[in-house]
Amino acid sequence: MPELTTDKNAYIRPSPSRGHLGGVTRSTNEAVVLCEAAGYDIVIVETVGVGQSEFSVADMVDMFTLLIPPGGGDELQGLKRGIMEMSDLIVVNKSDGDLVAAAHRMQYEYISALKYIRSRNKQWKAPVKRVSSVTGEGIEELWEILQKYRKTMENSGDFLSRRQTQQKSWMWTHLNENLMSVFMQTYGMKQILKERERQVMLGMISPGDAADSLLQEFLKTINQSK
Structure with a gap:
């Protein structure tokens, strides 16, 4: 790394994952395309090392x-x-x-x-x-x-x-x-989401039923806004 940082033919850009799963950040694809457009013919994408869930980058390289x-x-x-x-x-x-x-x-x-x-x-x-x-x-x-x-x-x-x-x-x-x-x-969804999260954590509703309920509430809100 000390050699690469001083090499005029190399460019290094750290990008924090910010909680994005898969070991890479949301804009990794765009960063790769930008590097290619800048003339770099070899682009190395290093993940944060999340182990068995490190699959997102496999669809980028x-x-x-x-x-x-x-x-x-x-x-x-x-x-x-x-x-x-x-x-x-x-x-x-x-x-x-x-x-x-x-x-x-x-x-x-x-x-x-x-x-x-x-x-x-x-x-x-x-x-x-x-x-x-x-x-x-x-x-x-x-x-x-x-x-x-x-x-x-x-x-x-x-x-x-x-x-x-x-x-x-x-x-x-x-x-x-x-x-x-x-x-x-979407208006009101954050409040409904918090309530479903609370219910799931307390065991009042299963995660699957909570997800289905959230989707129904979302579609209802979208249809009402038409």
């Missing part, structure tokens, strides 16, 4: 990478499907110094776990690579993997189809956010 440090208590993650099923590449970083042995062990564990997980793409099986930003070990090989992945996806036609899927997901994200915004700004 061409290659979804799971980055894991050795000795961080994440060994059991290799036994969980979730985020690993979405991963196109798994990178064990900080493979240097006293952590080399732990990095090797974690690499083997993830390689073993991937044998029981269906690949996200039929043309590509997620590799597990060890790297170190301190010693530089594995960095060049990692870049070769990225290039090989893109070439494989382009040749199979999956690269274009994933880009098209990204656009569709982006549309639905905007629609969901806009609908929620309209819902919250």
